[in-house]
Amino acid sequence: MADLSGLLRGAVAGERLALARLLTAIENDAPGMRELLPELFAAGKGGHLVGITGPPGSGKSTLVNALTQEFRSRGLRVGVVAVDPSSPYTGGAIMGDRIRMMEHAADRDVFMRSMASRGELGGIAAATWMAAAALDAAGYDPILLETVGAGQSEVEVARLAETTVVVEVPEMGDEVQAIKAGLLEVADLLVVNKGDRPGAALAARHLRAMLSTAGGRVGRKPPPILLTTATTGDGVPALADAIEAHRSVARSPDAATARARNQVRRALGDLALRRAGASSTWEATIESVASRQLDPITAAERLLGEEGKA
Amino acid sequence: MDDARSAPIRVLIAKPGLDGHDRGAKVLARGLRDEGFEVIYTGLRQTPEMIVDAAEQEDVDVIGMSILSGAHMALLPRVVELSRSRGMDDVLIAAGGIIPDADVAKLKAAGIGEVFGPGTSIGQIAGYFREHARRRA
Numbered sequence: 001m002a003d004l005s006g007l008l009r010g011a012v013a014g015e016r017l018a019l020a021r022l023l024t025a026i027e028n029d030a031p032g033m034r035e036l037l038p039e040l041f042a043a044g045k046g047g048h049l050v051g052i053t054g055p056p057g058s059g060k061s062t063l064v065n066a067l068t069q070e071f072r073s074r075g076l077r078v079g080v081v082a083v084d085p086s087s088p089y090t091g092g093a094i095m096g097d098r099i100r101m102m103e104h105a106a107d108r109d110v111f112m113r114s115m116a117s118r119g120e121l122g123g124i125a126a127a128t129w130m131a132a133a134a135l136d137a138a139g140y141d142p143i144l145l146e147t148v149g150a151g152q153s154e155v156e157v158a159r160l161a162e163t164t165v166v167v168e169v170p171e172m173g174d175e176v177q178a179i180k181a182g183l184l185e186v187a188d189l190l191v192v193n194k195g196d197r198p199g200a201a202l203a204a205r206h207l208r209a210m211l212s213t214a215g216g217r218v219g220r221k222p223p224p225i226l227l228t229t230a231t232t233g234d235g236v237p238a239l240a241d242a243i244e245a246h247r248s249v250a251r252s253p254d255a256a257t258a259r260a261r262n263q264v265r266r267a268l269g270d271l272a273l274r275r276a277g278a279s280s281t282w283e284a285t286i287e288s289v290a291s292r293q294l295d296p297i298t299a300a301e302r303l304l305g306e307e308g309k310a
Numbered sequence: 311m312d313d314a315r316s317a318p319i320r321v322l323i324a325k326p327g328l329d330g331h332d333r334g335a336k337v338l339a340r341g342l343r344d345e346g347f348e349v350i351y352t353g354l355r356q357t358p359e360m361i362v363d364a365a366e367q368e369d370v371d372v373i374g375m376s377i378l379s380g381a382h383m384a385l386l387p388r389v390v391e392l393s394r395s396r397g398m399d400d401v402l403i404a405a406g407g408i409i410p411d412a413d414v415a416k417l418k419a420a421g422i423g424e425v426f427g428p429g430t431s432i433g434q435i436a437g438y439f440r441e442h443a444r445r446r447a
Contacts, residue, residue, distance in 0.1 A: 017397050020369035028317040091318055092343035098364055099353035105360040111367055116318070116348045 004036045011138045012043055016111065019138050023113050026130045040133050047079065047141030048247050049132055051161030053183065056149025058167045059193040061100045062230040064146050068104055069233070070240040071142060078104075079140030080112040081131050085148045091118070097146060111140055117148055129160050129263070142243070158186035159262040162250035163243055165189045166223075168207075170200040184211070187223045188250070189242050195227040195235060276303035318348040319443050321372040324361045325354045326389070329379035334406065338376070341432030347439070358388040366396055371443040374435075377407040382417065390421035400444040406430065 004025055010018025025033055052060050052067075061082065068078045082097035093116035104110040115131065128145060135143045147157050158164040166187035184190065190211070192204045204227050211222045224242055228235035249255065276282065285303055288294035294302075323339050325332050332354055339349045350368050352361065365373050373393070375386060386405055393401055405417065406426035414425045424438055 017366055017369075020367055024320075024369045086348075087343060090344055090346045092346045093318075093348045094339050094343045095348065095350045096353075098350060098368075102352055102356065102360055102364070105363040105367075113367055114350050118318075 004030065004032045005039065008036060008040060008043060008134075008137065011134060014138070016108075019111065019134060020113070022134050023131055026127045026134060027115060027118075029127070037130075040130065040137060043137035044133055045136055045139055045141065047136040047139070047143050048243075048250075049136075049145065049160070049162045050142050050243055051145045051147065051157035051164040052167060053147040053157050053164065054149070054167030054191075054193075055169075058149075058169045059230045060146050060149070060167050061097045063167060063191070063193060063228065063236075063239075064097070064144050065100045065104070066228075066230045066233050066236045067144060067240060067243075068101070068110055070236050072104075072107065072109065074240070076142065077109040077140050078111075079132075079135035079138070079143040080110070080146065081115060081128060081135065081143070082112065082146040083115045083117055083128060083148050086116040086118050093117075111135060111138070132160070159259065159266065162255075162259070163188050163246045165191055165239075165243065167191045167193050168203070169194050170197045170203040188246055189239070190223045190225045191228050191239060192225065193228050193230055195229040196232070200227060272304060276300070279303050318346060319372065319439060320348045320350065320368060320370040321374055321439065322350045322352065322361070322365045322368060322370040323374050323376070324352045324356045324364070326356050326358060326361060326375050326377055326385040327379050327381045328355060329377060329381075330354060331378050332376070334378075335376040338374070338406070338432065338435065342436060342439075345432065345436040347436070358385055358392055361389055362392040362396060362398075365393065365401065366398060370401065372402045372404065372439050374439075375403075375405045377405060377409070380408075382407070382409050383413055386417055386422055387420035394421070402439065402443050404435075404438070406435070
């Protein structure tokens, strides 16, 4: 068994291979990882956690590369976690986010890790927040979390990130798309990428018009809408400014509490599932629901040993 | 620890040097995905330093390089050297492409685990990786 505590110390001291191996232990839920968690959490240095999400092909990877360059020019050390989908059939994955990041491969102040989603819904891997914590402990700030190409409802990243950037393209659709619930709602910053395409400015204007009047973002101001061309770097410094400006908003006590609430909720759900899944009556209980002898809620209570208590 | 092997094997697929022919590398990446591997594809025109830097950050179990340009003797041993100097002693390094038999022995002596020539099946490569990639604890 690897010495996880030693890997964490190495990562904090700037050893890249130690950090890389710690990330592997996190992904694989290696023996001893659970015990390391309090230490990992405490080692955090307060790096700004920025989620980058949007549909496939909207230019997330290219934008992450452009942002990395911009933050490096400001003297910041940039961490990147890029999530790509795992095949539901074979468990395999192809992760191609590095293709656009190779110019930073030899930069000692950029650390990028590709993660396969390993069956997790919501555009991020289950271990993503722990991976972000490891990069934070190693002193990277900001930490960019690039999700899998997300559809309209993959909003999980917003529960984790302090600042969520949603990347759209000019062809995203009409004004009604802009007022639907889902991905656009969770944006702290909304980017229309591929700004050199015809209609880009118009798409940004539509979004601005619809989102400035739309409800749904209770207690929150409509998100700034920025136009970028990631391939040329146009608009990227302004996006970096907006991300940095959002840091203080994200760290208000209310925002921090809301994030913590979501994280604990999620952890609680995972824990309940793990406990129930380990129960010897798991399969039999599932079968009872399948044959309609038992309803799903009673089944869940029974698996948690909570029947009658709720 | 057999259950440690239930975590997918991570493979970096790279094209070292000035060689724009990446069809083979992409077909292999796709094939390995179907075999259940997690494949990190780095794209074209990589220096040995870039390949090793990426392999280190990704903590891969295998580095697979496809090379058709004839520069294999200049580039591949350098990847082995750099990997070992970074403490990546347990990473399997393999190559594929157009490589003369006379050079295969030299590459193996330099630390390249296996060299796959034309006609190799994806299954053979997957089998080799499964057998020789490190076991994680």
